[in-house]
Amino acid sequence: MAQGLYVTPTEFVGFADPRRPLMRTMATRERSPAGILGFTQWLPNPDVILKSLGRxxxxxRELRAEPLVGSSIRRRxxxxxxxxxxxxxxNADPAVVDFLREVMEGWDIDRIMGELLDAAxxxxxxxxxxxxxxxxxxxV
Structure with a gap:
């Protein structure tokens, strides 16, 4: 089985393909099935309560500004x-572990985690x- 990923529904790019350098951006707005609007016009609003209220x-975002809600979010x-x-x-190769540690030292992990926690x-x-x-x- 070839290793790679589909960059569009019909275009497969192999990881070892020398014509496709890894440094090239594969996922772009132009390649998105929804175009420049992204998924906002493609996926339906999954929140039926907000949809029924026309919101x-x-x-x-407005709820986060409420003191009780905002403080609970910050605490969590x-x-x-x-x-x-x-x-x-x-059992990892020490060179790989050193590389990963070096890369991760440059990350602002608290900011990244804080932003990812917004998914909840x-x-x-x-x-x-x-x-x-x-x-x-x-x-990175």
Whole structure:
């Protein structure tokens, strides 16, 4: 089985394809089936209560501004960020572990976790890692 991914419903790109460099952006707005509007016009509003009221996700943003709701969200995020985290290499190649540690040192992990935790309040949270080549290595 060939290893790679579909960048459109009909276009498969193999990971070992020398004509398709890894540094090229594969997922773009132009390639999206919904075009520049993205998924906003493609997927239906899944919240039937908001839909019946003629409202959208902006209601959730308004709720976050309420003192009780906002403080509960901050408390929950702080509790998750305070959990123990790290790498457990086990049988991994030491060079790979060193590379991963080096890459992850540059991440603002508290900001990333805080933004990803918004998925619990909105039902989704887009996230993207963009890799660049520096000193003959891929880095985020």
């Amino acid at each position: 959208d996700i902006s209601v959730y 995020k702080s509790a998750v960020k305070a959990l123990e985290r790290g790498l457990t290499p086990r 309040f909105f039902g989704y949270q887009p996230a993207e890692l963009t890799w660049v080549k520096r000193h003959d290595r891929l880095q």
